[in-house]
Amino acid sequence: MNCPACGSTEPVDKITDELLEYCDQSLTLHSMKCSFCLVCGEGQWDEESYRRYTEAQAAIIQGVKGKDFPSP
Numbered sequence: 854m855n856c857p858a859c860g861s862t863e864p865v866d867k868i869t870d871e872l873l874e875y876c877d878q879s880l881t882l883h884s885m886k887c888s889f890c891l892v893c894g895e896g897q898w899d900e901e902s903y904r905r906y907t908e909a910q911a912a913i914i915q916g917v918k919g920k921d922f923p924s925p
């Protein structure tokens with residue numbers, strides 16, 4: 854897969870832990886797969902990791918909002 858930012862064919866796959874922080878909440882996503890460009894430093898999650906990332910982000914925001922604005 855080419856890098857979407859610079860078109861380089863250099864991206865390498867990387868497994869990493871991603872820390873999500875929002876207000877006083879934090880959450881670590883383990884074994885996140887990402888394609889990381891050695892040329893420009895652009896990183897891109899793979900499909901499954903990106904889905905987990907967005908879900909976790911939504912959950913963490915929901916958690917903070919739920920606490921600040923309790924629904925009746």
Ligand SMILES: [Zn+2]
Pocket residue numbers: 856857858859860861890891892893894895
């Ligand atoms: Zn690049």
